[in-house]
Amino acid sequence: MEETNFTPEESLLLIAKTIEETKRKFEENGYLLLFWGILIFIITLSQFFIASLNLNIGIGLPALLYPLAAIYTFIFFQKKDKRSKLPKTILGNIIQAMGIVLGANLLILGFLFRTQLGLALIPIFLVLLSFWVIICGVAIKFKPLLIGGILLNLIAFIPFFIEWQYHFLIMSFASVVAFIIPGILFNNAQREENV
Amino acid sequence: MYKELDPLLHSQLRLSIVSILMTVDKADFIFIKESTKAAAGNISIQIKKLQDAGYIKVEKSFKNNYPNTTISITKKGIKAFEDYVNNLKKYIHPQR
Numbered sequence: 560m561e562e563t564n565f566t567p568e569e570s571l572l573l574i575a576k577t578i579e580e581t582k583r584k585f586e587e588n589g590y591l592l593l594f595w596g597i598l599i600f601i602i603t604l605s606q607f608f609i610a611s612l613n614l615n616i617g618i619g620l621p622a623l624l625y626p627l628a629a630i631y632t633f634i635f636f637q638k639k640d641k642r643s644k645l646p647k648t649i650l651g652n653i654i655q656a657m658g659i660v661l662g663a664n665l666l667i668l669g670f671l672f673r674t675q676l677g678l679a680l681i682p683i684f685l686v687l688l689s690f691w692v693i694i695c696g697v698a699i700k701f702k703p704l705l706i707g708g709i710l711l712n713l714i715a716f717i718p719f720f721i722e723w724q725y726h727f728l729i730m731s732f733a734s735v736v737a738f739i740i741p742g743i744l745f746n747n748a749q750r751e752e753n754v
Numbered sequence: 755m756y757k758e759l760d761p762l763l764h765s766q767l768r769l770s771i772v773s774i775l776m777t778v779d780k781a782d783f784i785f786i787k788e789s790t791k792a793a794a795g796n797i798s799i800q801i802k803k804l805q806d807a808g809y810i811k812v813e814k815s816f817k818n819n820y821p822n823t824t825i826s827i828t829k830k831g832i833k834a835f836e837d838y839v840n841n842l843k844k845y846i847h848p849q850r
Contacts, residue, residue: 565764570764570769571839571842571843574769577770577773577774577777578774580789581774646778646781647778647779648777648778648779649778652779
C-alpha cells in the first residue's frame with residue numbers, strides 16, 4: 560500500500576470504502592433493540608390488562624422494571640466496552656450518549672412527573688423515543704429502523720383520540736413496530752453479512 | 755500530478771489510516787493493522803510520518819500488561835483531511 564499515483568476518484572473511493580468498513584464493524588447486533596422492545600411490550604401489555612380488568616395491582620408496578628433494565632443496559636455496555644477490542648466510533652458515542660440522556664429523562668418524566676403529564680405521558684414518551692429511533696436509523700443507514708421510527712412518531716399522536724387504558728396497548732404496538740421488528744431484521748441482516 | 759493534493763495524505767496507506775481515524779474516537783495499532791491489511795513495519799513508518807506532520811497523536815500505554823499503542827487524529831489532521839477531500843472534489847468536478 561505504498562502507491563501514491565492514484566486518481567482523485569480512486570482516492571475518494573478509498574476514503575468512502577474505509578469509512579464504511581470501519582463503521583460496519585461497530586454496528587450493534589440488534590440485541591438491545593430486541594431486549595427493550597420485548598420489555599416495553601410486556602410492561603405496557605400488563606399495564607393494559609391491569610387497567611382494563613380493574614385488577615387490584617398498582618398500574619405503575621410493572622414499570623419498575625424500566626430502571627432495572629436501564630441498570631442492566633448500563634452494565635451490558637460497560638462489559639462490552641471492556642471485552643471489545645474494537646475502538647469506539649464517533650457515531651456510536653453519539654448514539655450511546657443520546658440513549659443515556661433520553662433514558663434518564665424518560666425515567667424522570669415517568670416516575671416523578673406522571674401526574675402532571677396525565678394523558679400526555681405516553682404520547683410524550685413515544686415522540687421522544689421516535690427521535691432516537693429515527694436518528695439511529697439514519698446514522699446506521701438501516702431503513703427498517705428509520706421506517707419504525709417514523710411510524711412510532713405517527714403512532715405517538717393516536718392516544719389523544721382514544722380512552723386512556725388503550726394508551727398502553729398503543730405503546731406495546733409501537734414497541735413491536737419500532738423495536739422488535741427492526742431488531743429481528745437487523746439481526747438477520749447482520750447474520751447474512753457474516754455468513 | 756495533482757499539485758494541490760496534500761502529498762502526505764495522497765498515499766493509499768496513510769489515507770486509509772487517516773480515514774479510519776476520522777471515524778473512530780481512537781484506534782489501537784492492531785485495529786489499524788487488521789483494517790488496512792498492511793505490514794506492521796509499513797504502518798509504523800506511515801504513522802511516524804503522520805505524527806511528525808502533527809496530523810495524528812500517538813499514545814503508548816499498557817493494556818493487560820501488554821504494550822498498547824493508541825492513535826487518534828488531531829485538529830490539524832482533521833483540517834488536512836477536509837482540505838484534501840475538498841481538493842479531490844475540485845479535481846472531479848472542476849466547474850463547481
